[in-house]
Amino acid sequence: MDVTKTIQELELQDLLNAGLTPNDAKSLLIKFKFIMSETTNSNPVELWRQITSQRLLKSSHPHSLHQLVYNAVYGNYDASIHGPPLYWFPSDVDSKKSNLGRIMETHGPKLLGADYQDPITSFKQFHKFSAQHPEVYWSIVLEKLSIQFQKRPNCILNTSDKSKPGGTWLPGSVLNIAECCILSTNETDENVAIVWRDERFDHLNVNKMTFKELRQQVMLVANALRLLFTKGDPIAIDMPMTVTAVILYLAIVYSGFVVVSIADSFAAKEIATRLRVSNAKAIFTQDYIVRGGRKFPLYSRVIEATQCRAIVVPAIGENVEVILRKQDISWGDFLSSAKHLPSPDFCSPVYQSIDTMTNILFSSGTTGDPKAIPWTQLSPMRCAADGWANLDLRAGDVYCWPTNLGWVMGPILLYSSFLTGATLALYHGSPLDHGFGKFVQDAGVTVLGTVPSMVKSWKSKNCMEGLDWTKIKAFASTGEASNVDDDLWLSSKTYYKPIIECCGGTELASSYVQGNLLQPQAFGTFSSASMGTGFVIFDEYGVAYPDDVPCVGEVGLFPLYMGASERLLNADHEKIYFKGMPIYKGMQLRRHGDIIKKTIGGYLVVQGRADDTMNLGGIKTSSIEIERVCEQADGSIMETAAVSVAPATGGPELLAIFVVLKNGFDTQPQDLKMIFSKAIQKNLNPLFKVSFVKIVPEFPRTASNKLMRRILRDQLKEELQTRSKM
Numbered sequence: 001m002d003v004t005k006t007i008q009e010l011e012l013q014d015l016l017n018a019g020l021t022p023n024d025a026k027s028l029l030i031k032f033k034f035i036m037s038e039t040t041n042s043n044p045v046e047l048w049r050q051i052t053s054q055r056l057l058k059s060s061h062p063h064s065l066h067q068l069v070y071n072a073v074y075g076n077y078d079a080s081i082h083g084p085p086l087y088w089f090p091s092d093v094d095s096k097k098s099n100l101g102r103i104m105e106t107h108g109p110k111l112l113g114a115d116y117q118d119p120i121t122s123f124k125q126f127h128k129f130s131a132q133h134p135e136v137y138w139s140i141v142l143e144k145l146s147i148q149f150q151k152r153p154n155c156i157l158n159t160s161d162k163s164k165p166g167g168t169w170l171p172g173s174v175l176n177i178a179e180c181c182i183l184s185t186n187e188t189d190e191n192v193a194i195v196w197r198d199e200r201f202d203h204l205n206v207n208k209m210t211f212k213e214l215r216q217q218v219m220l221v222a223n224a225l226r227l228l229f230t231k232g233d234p235i236a237i238d239m240p241m242t243v244t245a246v247i248l249y250l251a252i253v254y255s256g257f258v259v260v261s262i263a264d265s266f267a268a269k270e271i272a273t274r275l276r277v278s279n280a281k282a283i284f285t286q287d288y289i290v291r292g293g294r295k296f297p298l299y300s301r302v303i304e305a306t307q308c309r310a311i312v313v314p315a316i317g318e319n320v321e322v323i324l325r326k327q328d329i330s331w332g333d334f335l336s337s338a339k340h341l342p343s344p345d346f347c348s349p350v351y352q353s354i355d356t357m358t359n360i361l362f363s364s365g366t367t368g369d370p371k372a373i374p375w376t377q378l379s380p381m382r383c384a385a386d387g388w389a390n391l392d393l394r395a396g397d398v399y400c401w402p403t404n405l406g407w408v409m410g411p412i413l414l415y416s417s418f419l420t421g422a423t424l425a426l427y428h429g430s431p432l433d434h435g436f437g438k439f440v441q442d443a444g445v446t447v448l449g450t451v452p453s454m455v456k457s458w459k460s461k462n463c464m465e466g467l468d469w470t471k472i473k474a475f476a477s478t479g480e481a482s483n484v485d486d487d488l489w490l491s492s493k494t495y496y497k498p499i500i501e502c503c504g505g506t507e508l509a510s511s512y513v514q515g516n517l518l519q520p521q522a523f524g525t526f527s528s529a530s531m532g533t534g535f536v537i538f539d540e541y542g543v544a545y546p547d548d549v550p551c552v553g554e555v556g557l558f559p560l561y562m563g564a565s566e567r568l569l570n571a572d573h574e575k576i577y578f579k580g581m582p583i584y585k586g587m588q589l590r591r592h593g594d595i596i597k598k599t600i601g602g603y604l605v606v607q608g609r610a611d612d613t614m615n616l617g618g619i620k621t622s623s624i625e626i627e628r629v630c631e632q633a634d635g636s637i638m639e640t641a642a643v644s645v646a647p648a649t650g651g652p653e654l655l656a657i658f659v660v661l662k663n664g665f666d667t668q669p670q671d672l673k674m675i676f677s678k679a680i681q682k683n684l685n686p687l688f689k690v691s692f693v694k695i696v697p698e699f700p701r702t703a704s705n706k707l708m709r710r711i712l713r714d715q716l717k718e719e720l721q722t723r724s725k726m
Contacts, residue, residue, distance in 0.1 A: 637662070
């Protein structure tokens with residue numbers, strides 16, 4: 001939408017054109033003018049704060065109105081001087097009631113001395129303290145999680161072994177992290193552990209499972225597992241994230257085995273690779289995946305991939321709908337073996353040291369074998385602590401995030417729910433349609449996780465209209481860069497609750513940059529490093545920029561990172577994460593590979609991977625930076641992907657934009673080429689030129705929904721080589 005008016009210049013007709021009725025338009029215009037009269041110098045940040053705090057913009061209002069007002073408020077706002085425009089602001093009262101706020105109020109005066117004021121004012125100081133004194137911070141936070149040690153650690157962190165740059169965390173401790181997830185007392189036995197719904201029953205009430213029922217189911221499956229496998233055996237899960245999958249995951253860890261995570265979207269070849277690398281002894285899967293009333297084969301992909309035993313869960317009903325191989329068994333037969341035991345729903349957990357491997361996850365690599373990343377019992381503690389601190393998860397919350405156990409958000413969701421006391425919410429079906437949104441409403445979800453492409457789809461299809469999401473206190477977003485207008489749409493559904501941006505990695509078991517509830521938030525940005533995390537941004541010569549200077553460069557993580565990987569099963573960990581990284585204040589920095597922009601005010605924007613940067617006319621820029629501009633350039637665009645390649649005959653890199661159009665549009669590539677060039681030259685650099693535009697039906701993505709620009713880049717190279725030979 002072109003913005004030609006500021007908030008002071010809005011007239012009645014503008015609000016009518018945005019879809020309001022005459023009465024609503026008159027009332028809203030009067031309220032706007034009153035707020036402006038009360039706001040000193042009509043400060044745009046303060047104007048927006050007042051508009052949202054008074055709930056003048058409602059979730060039922062058309063998105064065009066939200067766009068109009070937001071763009072009018074910030075139309076003349078100069079982000080290069082003031083930092084990114086803010087849309088959400090913490091309150092003094094709520095901040096002190098938050099998980100982080102409570103420990104800051106308790107420990108802040110002692111740890112920060114007279115400098116401590118309150119959770120909002122002193123957040124940056126407390127965060128800095130958490131990174132510089134991790135042993136103190138983690139000693140406080142781990143006590144807040146549902147963690148019970150069979151043998152307590154000797155200390156929080158031991159740095160005496162110089163061969164381990166990440167230190168040794170919780171040395172000497174022994175526990176079972178799955179047991180911690182299902183611990184309950186007489187007071188908590190009847191608390192709801194999981195709520196779920198199958199898409200076939202959107203008209204029915206949500207299903208509920210108490211902690212007592214969850215514990216009984218986990219122990220039943222654990223008993224059945226022990227009849228088939230030996231302690232330490234890797235066991236794969238390749239199925240949607242259903243209640244059964246969650247029970248199975250916990251039972252495998254509870255019994256002393258190792259989960260091998262495989263996404264249910266993988267083809268047979270990718271399944272085979274992960275089974276081979278992990279040396280899995282068996283695989284749990286489903287006969288089908290059911291989406292929108294259609295059945296998509298899953299078991300057939302598994303048997304194409306492997307000869308190892310498969311235990312097959314029925315997608316519908318109690319009986320599988322496929323013919324099984326001789327070595328395979330049905331879920332029903334698997335459970336029946338344990339039901340004959342004297343106490344089928346009770347067994348003791350297997351206690352192991354903190355560094356015992358519990359889960360093998362995989363990077364989403366597109367060439368060669370994906371990196372096999374082992375999670376220990378420490379990894380769940382880190383991801384749950386991030387949820388506790390940054391998303392304010394606690395007992396009484398209902399946490400939902402459409403995901404899969406095959407990529408890192410699956411285990412993160414599971415552990416973040418159970419170790420903080422929150423209820424896990426699962427929807428057995430597609431998250432892209434109204435049924436999922438209705439489940440969010442009916443389940444009373446309080447924290448909803450998303451990925452930007454999912455939000456884009458909801459907004460494009462307008463499929464979440466008429467729903468009540470007001471119980472949501474915060475959103476979370478990860479997987480790729482967020483779009484400001486899409487986030488405006490999402491936040492407006494809940495009277496502008498915050499969207500906590502998260503960016504991390506499987507090997508970190510967490511996010512290294514993340515929003516939080518103690519700092520104002522800006523769309524598509526990160527307000528801080530995550531708690532306990534330190535990093536620097538360095539230039540192409542390996543020199544770190546000063547902390548308080550706006551800059552763009554590669555991120556280097558401080559090595560004392562609680563929960564980060566220490567080894568890979570099929571690659572050189574030292575070479576991948578440390579070799580060639582700069583030394584900073586005596587520390588060997590850890591590589592993550594992201595390019596980060598630090599703005600005025602200290603906000604952070606991930607500009608993409610270091611290998612997604614491009615050199616256009618001697619100027620380095622990122623794919624994401626170009627995509628942000630292009631996606632705002634024309635109303636027909638669903639999403640874009642920017643890549644660059646050197647021409648087959650040599651010379652400077654050429655910029656190409658791949659485009660997915662919204663339904664119903666047939667905009668031509670040559671028109672978009674002109675539109676993109678003008679937008680990029682106006683908003684980024686007048687020397688940048690778009691050489692190619694290609695319209696495609698969809699983009700290649702990893703199992704975790706990350707855009708695979710490398711594949712698009714390879715396709716473009718092949719096309720250019722073919723042209724050069726003609």
